[in-house]
Structure formats: structure tokens, C-alpha cells
Amino acid sequence: xxxxxxxxxxxxxxxTKLLGLVTRRAHMPQVVGALLAGLLLGPxxxxxxxxSTFLNQVSEIGVIILMFMAGLETDTEELKKSGLASFxxxxxxxxxxxxxxxxxxxxxxxxxxxxxxxxxxxxxFIGIILTATSVSISVETLKEMGKISTKAGTAxxxxxxxxxxxxxxxxxxxxxxADPSTNIFVVLVKIxxxxxxxxxxxxxxxxxxxxxxxxxPRPNRRYVILIFAFCLVMSFCAEAFFGVAxxxxxxAAGLILSHSTKREIVYQEFDTVSYMLVAPVFFASxxxxxxxxxxxxxxxxxxxxLLIVAILTKVVGCGFGAKIMGYSNRESIQIGVGxxxxxxxxxxxxxxxxxxxLISESLYAPIVVMxxxxxxxxxxxxxxxxxxxxxxxxxxx
Numbered sequence: 001x002x003x004x005x006x007x008x009x010x011x012x013x014x015x016t017k018l019l020g021l022v023t024r025r026a027h028m029p030q031v032v033g034a035l036l037a038g039l040l041l042g043p044x045x046x047x048x049x050x051x052s053t054f055l056n057q058v059s060e061i062g063v064i065i066l067m068f069m070a071g072l073e074t075d076t077e078e079l080k081k082s083g084l085a086s087f088x089x090x091x092x093x094x095x096x097x098x099x100x101x102x103x104x105x106x107x108x109x110x111x112x113x114x115x116x117x118x119x120x121x122x123x124x125f126i127g128i129i130l131t132a133t134s135v136s137i138s139v140e141t142l143k144e145m146g147k148i149s150t151k152a153g154t155a156x157x158x159x160x161x162x163x164x165x166x167x168x169x170x171x172x173x174x175x176x177x178a179d180p181s182t183n184i185f186v187v188l189v190k191i192x193x194x195x196x197x198x199x200x201x202x203x204x205x206x207x208x209x210x211x212x213x214x215x216x217p218r219p220n221r222r223y224v225i226l227i228f229a230f231c232l233v234m235s236f237c238a239e240a241f242f243g244v245a246x247x248x249x250x251x252a253a254g255l256i257l258s259h260s261t262k263r264e265i266v267y268q269e270f271d272t273v274s275y276m277l278v279a280p281v282f283f284a285s286x287x288x289x290x291x292x293x294x295x296x297x298x299x300x301x302x303x304x305x306l307l308i309v310a311i312l313t314k315v316v317g318c319g320f321g322a323k324i325m326g327y328s329n330r331e332s333i334q335i336g337v338g339x340x341x342x343x344x345x346x347x348x349x350x351x352x353x354x355x356x357x358l359i360s361e362s363l364y365a366p367i368v369v370m371x372x373x374x375x376x377x378x379x380x381x382x383x384x385x386x387x388x389x390x391x392x393x394x395x396x397x
Contacts, residue, residue, distance in 0.1 A: 012280060031375070059278075066282070072258050090160075131167045152322075194241075205230050206256055347367070
């Protein structure tokens with residue numbers, strides 16, 4: 001039996017945490033450090049570690065846990081408060097990047113004939129990747145500046161939540177269409193069927209678990225084990241029975257339990273597992289798949305174009321959505337900038353697409369570059385657009 005995976009795990013955990021601390025000191029998210037660790041350890045640089053079935057499976061569990069935690073963190077009350085304005089901002093902020101990503105992929109002809117999905121579907125999937133928003137970076141920056149409760153800050157939070165939901169729906173539709181023999185009507189029926197199943201099964205589980213909690217209100221790890229099992233069952237059912245991405249099932253599971261009285265305890269337990277093992281492996285595995293040497297001049301051009309489109313479509317799209325909903329020019333720009341960061345959400349979507357044959361491995365490098373740069377520049381740009389205007393001195397008469 002080969003025990004190399006133990007050494008690989010140790011190297012990944014050590015390097016991701018070390019570089020995570022370095023990027024944190026530089027006032028950047030630790031996910032950037034984990035990505036850089038994968039890039040350094042993989043074929044892009046040192047070529048010390050290669051992907052394996054074990055790492056891929058741990059990475060997949062990591063994706064499921066991250067999406068479950070995202071659902072658990074979703075503030076449905078904030079969603080209600082932001083209302084129609086946030087929905088319009090999110091909708092335009094999804095359509096613009098979707099069309100922009102599709103356009104730049106089509107112009108650069110990055111589709112592959114070796115994949116099972118059609119090239120047009122591959123182009124659409126590039127757009128789906130760009131629709132993602134990782135609002136955690138913006139939230140942390142707004143908190144530091146004391147702007148989280150401003151009109152623009154509230155809109156960013158609400159729009160980001162709706163943005164994730166719309167992105168997951170779009171991801172589900174495209175991944176379901178990856179099979180050429182699939183009928184679009186059947187796909188839509190299956191998606192509706194999944195959400196009906198999720199509501200029925202999810203709330204039945206929620207009712208049972210809350211009844212149990214009311215009888216035994218003390219913190220108990222048995223709840224967490226049952227909830228994890230529920231998350232895995234939802235993920236399995238989504239993929240196996242409805243043709244919906246397993247991460248959609250995980251997100252739905254988290255969303256259903258977001259109002260549980262034990263939500264904080266459950267989140268902390270999952271956060272420990274995520275921080276200790278599965279999240280570092282997932283983010284490092286993304287970097288391990290990048291091969292810079294295989295980047296052709298066309299891919300380099302695509303990388304630059306993808307980055308520009310990723311930034312502009314969020315600023316212009318979300319900003320336009322905010323403007324038509326009555327926000328001022330300054331607030332519209334603030335909202336657009338707050339939605340730039342793609343972060344882990346785009347990586348999760350890209351990883352799922354690669355597994356389903358919707359993008360080739362050669363496109364990982366452009367996507368990682370786009371994610372890292374948008375993650376780095378978002379807090380910088382937010383501080384600029386939220387900077388207080390200094391009053392002009394009144395000249396003496």
C-alpha cells in the first residue's frame with residue numbers, strides 16, 4: 001500500500017496555513033495563501049505534489065461542507081429587508097457577467113472538442129463562473145471602515161445573497177444540460193422536483209431535529225453528526241435522483257437549517273473540520289491543477305480579457321441595477337465595487353464544471369488568476385470609493 005498521501009496531506013496543511021498567515025499579514029484573505037500553496041507545490045512551480053483520487057474525494061467533501069456553511073450563514077431576514085432593490089441589483093449583476101464571460105470565451109475560442117459538452121455550453125459555463133460573488137471580503141472591509149450598515153453596505157449584503165441563489169440555479173441548469181441527450185423540459189421538471197423534495201424532506205428533518213433539541217437543549221455533538229448526515233443525503237439525492245449539482249443540495253441543506261436554534265454550534269463544528277482539513281485540501285487542489293507552462297498565447301490573452309470582463313461586468317452591471325432602483329451615482333459605484341470579488345465561490349463552480357466536462361484543465365490558470373486578483377483588489381477599491389469627501393475650504397472674501 002502506498003502511504004504517500006499522508007506526507008502529501010501534511011505538506012498541504014502546513015503550506016496552506018503558513019502562506020495563509022502571510023497573506024493575512026498583508027491584509028488579504030487566507031484563501032489567497034491556500035491557492036498560492038497549491039500553485040507552488042503543483043506542476044506550475046515545484047511539481048512536488050500531483051492530484052490523486054484521495055485528494056479529489058477529500059476536496060469534493062470540502063466543497064460540500066463549504067456550500068453547506070454558506071447556506072447556514074445566509075441571513076434570510078437581511079434578504080427580506082433588502083427586497084426588490086437587491087433582487088434587481090443581483091439579477092443584472094448575474095446577467096452582465098454571464099453574457100460577458102460567454103462573449104470573451106467565444107471570441108478567444110477556448111472551447112475544447114475533447115469534452116463531452118458542446119463548445120457553446122462550455123462558453124456559457126465560463127459566464128456562469130463569472131456570476132459568482134464572494135461577499136465575505138467586502139463584508140470584512142466594510143466592517144473595518146464602519147460602513148456595513150450604510151445604504152450601499154446593506155444593498156451589497158442583500159444582493160450577494162440573491163446573487164448566490166441565482167448563480168446556483170444557473171449552475172444547476174447548465175450542469176444538467178451537459179449530457180447532449182438531455183431534454184431541457186425534463187431538466188426544468190427535475191430542478192423543480194428537487195426544490196419540492198428539498199422543502200418537503202428538509203423541513204420534515206428540521207421539525208424532527210427541533211423537537212429533539214427542545215427535549216434536550218444542551219449542546220450535543222450528536223446533533224452535528226445527524227446534520228452532517230442530512231447534508232450528505234441532500235447532496236447525494238440532488239446529484240443521483242434529480243441531476244442537480246451536489247453542492248446545490250448542500251447549500252439547500254444549510255439554508256433550511258439557517259434558522260435552527262443550534263445554528264451557531266453546528267457552524268462552529270463544521271468550521272473546525274473545514275479549517276483543519278477539507279478547505280485547505282480543496283483550495284490547494286485548485287492550485288495543483290494549474291499548469292502555467294501549458295498556457296498558449298491564446299490562453300494568456302484570454303486570461304487578461306477574462307480579468308477585465310470579470311471586473312467591469314460586476315461594477316457596471318450591479319451599478320446599473322442600483323442606479324435604476326434609485327441609488328445615487330456614488331452609492332451605485334460602491335455597490336458595483338463591493339460585488340467584484342469572486343473568491344471561493346468561483347473556484348467551487350469551476351471545480352464542479354471540470355468534473356462534469358464543462359471546462360478543460362487548461363482554463364484553471366486563467367480562472368485562478370482572475371479569482372486571486374479580484375479578491376486582492378476588492379478591499380483596495382472599496383476603501384477608495386467609500387472614502388469621505390473632504391469639504392472644499394471656503395475662501396475669504
